[in-house]
Amino acid sequence: xxxxADLKKGLKITIDGAPYIVTQFEFAKPGKGQALYRxxxxxxxxxxxxxxxxxxxxxxxxxxxVDRKMQFLYKEDEHYCFxxxxxxxxxxxxxxxxxxxxxxxxxxxxxxxxxFGEKAIGIDVPNFVNLRVTQTDPWVKGDTSGSxxxxxxxxxxxxxxxxxxxxxxxxxxxxxxxxxxxxxVKG
Amino acid sequence: xxxxxxxxxxxxxxAARAHIISEIRSFFSEGGYLEVETPLRIPAPxxxxxxxxxxSLDWYLQTSPEICMKRMLAAGYERLxxxxxxxxxxxxxxxHVPEFTMLEWYRSDSDYLDLMNECExxxxxxxxxxxxxxxxxxxxxxxxxxxxxxxxxxxxxxVRYGGMSxxxxxxxxxxxxxxxxxxxxxxxFDRPTFIHDYPAERSALARLKADDPSVAERFELxxxxxxxxxxxxxxxxPKEQRRRFLDEREYRQDSGxxxxxxxxxxxxxxxxxxxSAGIALGVDRLVMLFTGAxxxxxxxxxxxxxx
Numbered sequence: 001x002x003x004x005a006d007l008k009k010g011l012k013i014t015i016d017g018a019p020y021i022v023t024q025f026e027f028a029k030p031g032k033g034q035a036l037y038r039x040x041x042x043x044x045x046x047x048x049x050x051x052x053x054x055x056x057x058x059x060x061x062x063x064x065x066v067d068r069k070m071q072f073l074y075k076e077d078e079h080y081c082f083x084x085x086x087x088x089x090x091x092x093x094x095x096x097x098x099x100x101x102x103x104x105x106x107x108x109x110x111x112x113x114x115x116f117g118e119k120a121i122g123i124d125v126p127n128f129v130n131l132r133v134t135q136t137d138p139w140v141k142g143d144t145s146g147s148x149x150x151x152x153x154x155x156x157x158x159x160x161x162x163x164x165x166x167x168x169x170x171x172x173x174x175x176x177x178x179x180x181x182x183x184x185v186k187g
Numbered sequence: 188x189x190x191x192x193x194x195x196x197x198x199x200x201x202a203a204r205a206h207i208i209s210e211i212r213s214f215f216s217e218g219g220y221l222e223v224e225t226p227l228r229i230p231a232p233x234x235x236x237x238x239x240x241x242x243s244l245d246w247y248l249q250t251s252p253e254i255c256m257k258r259m260l261a262a263g264y265e266r267l268x269x270x271x272x273x274x275x276x277x278x279x280x281x282x283h284v285p286e287f288t289m290l291e292w293y294r295s296d297s298d299y300l301d302l303m304n305e306c307e308x309x310x311x312x313x314x315x316x317x318x319x320x321x322x323x324x325x326x327x328x329x330x331x332x333x334x335x336x337x338x339x340x341x342x343x344x345x346v347r348y349g350g351m352s353x354x355x356x357x358x359x360x361x362x363x364x365x366x367x368x369x370x371x372x373x374x375x376f377d378r379p380t381f382i383h384d385y386p387a388e389r390s391a392l393a394r395l396k397a398d399d400p401s402v403a404e405r406f407e408l409x410x411x412x413x414x415x416x417x418x419x420x421x422x423x424x425p426k427e428q429r430r431r432f433l434d435e436r437e438y439r440q441d442s443g444x445x446x447x448x449x450x451x452x453x454x455x456x457x458x459x460x461x462x463s464a465g466i467a468l469g470v471d472r473l474v475m476l477f478t479g480a481x482x483x484x485x486x487x488x489x490x491x492x493x494x
Contacts, residue, residue, distance in 0.1 A: 005277075026280055026281060027278070027279060027280025027281075027282075027283055028280065028367045028371075029237070029278060029280075029283065030363050030366045030367050030371065030414065031385075031407045031414055031417045032235065032236075032237065032238075032385075032389050032390070032391070032417070033237060033362070033363035033366065033367075033389070034236075034237045034363050035237065035277065035278070036363060036364065036367050038367065038368070053364055053367070053368060148196075149196070163190075163192050181192070183189055184189065
């Protein structure tokens with residue numbers, strides 16, 4: 001059982017028997033009023049969205065999903081292929097179910113495939129993934145402010161903002177929960 | 188150790204923050220206000236239904252300096268301001284951190300309309316003195332501080348945007364939901380909005396309107412969808428104040444919330460309070476507006492998660 005305090009982006013709950021994922025979450029508290037938890041949720045099967053506002057004290061059932069440990073093999077057309085680490089069974093997952101995880105999928109990346117019954121409906125990647133920078137402009141010499149950033153493309157094609165000192169070919173760690181740069185991998 | 192990059196990136200907004208706070212101080216000292224510091228740790232915060240104080244040994248961290256500052260007003264200090272930290276349990280979001288910075292100011296022989304005017308002067312003065320400018324850009328909109336600001340009653344806002352009367356929303360117990368979902372998205376765009384005359388039951392420390400006691404002389408200032416300040420003409424009747432505190436306390440008790448002792452010294456001295464008005468303005472949010480920040484995280488050196 002979850003409470004409103006557990007609500008955050010990515011939480012998976014059951015509403016009317018269907019699995020939903022929280023896609024947006026905002027804490028609101030109008031002046032002198034009560035705390036409200038505004039959420040946008042996506043039905044993980046149909047993709048339809050739902051806006052709900054909750055009050056303190058409300059509770060939620062977790063979504064009834066099964067996680068299977070797999071690794072990413074390759075992409076083919078609109079499908080992503082994953083292999084079960086124990087049974088070596090391979091499954092294909094639709095691009096729409098892969099979602100933002102596509103930004104981090106490199107060969108052999110360990111993932112958790114979410115199954116609702118037999119259907120793969122989502123991919124959970126590790127919180128931190130190391131990816132190589134394939135393109136970024138060089139740092140302009142003399143800029144020592146250390147406070148601005150520049151765009152960089154990583155090996156999956158994902159583009160994010162990185163500190164100016166990051167160079168092409170370097171390995172960086174990305175926080176997959178926010179999609180943001182975390183640290184530079186030394187060595 | 189690698190550089191804490193997210194922290195180093197806050198330099199610009201933290202510099203703007205320091206500049207804004209220093210201009211706030213100049214504005215009030217030029218206006219004849221005395222800057223005060225009252226204790227942050229207090230035995231009895233105001234018992235408001237939806238504001239939860241964080242315990243500190245057998246006392247509490249203040250949720251606002253209101254009680255102490257009004258005791259000073261009652262003791263004859265006419266104009267006071269304070270910039271201090273306040274704590275509210277469980278408040279965390281893009282506009283909330285549980286420990287935040289509040290500017291409060293109080294003036295005797297004044298009412299909430301005087302404070303509306305003073306808010307306008309303060310923000311224009313900060314905009315000009317810091318060079319941050321009159322145009323506030325946030326979430327793709329620009330709000331101009333220079334023109335006339337909107338003044339809208341809560342009752343009119345419910346009819347115009349809420350799709351139901353204020354009374355209906357109160358009766359159905361969805362006042363807050365309608366405010367957040369339907370009304371707030373329209374407040375303070377193009378120009379700042381003072382939304383005023385809140386229902387009496389939502390204004391535990393405010394004076395009721397003489398010609399319509401169903402509402403209180405209380406306003407909130409919204410700019411670009413951000414609720415920036417809350418103000419009211421002060422209630423000066425100790426008996427009425429005690430009755431309202433007991434109501435709020437009963438609500439807290441019934442909903443299983445922590446119950447605080449009543450601020451007895453405050454209630455005793457309230458009889459000496461001259462007609463006056465007071466206001467609380469979120470400093471972090473003010474910095475957000477002037478720097479165009481999306482979240483409060485960008486304008487505080489450390490969020491709780493970063494500690």
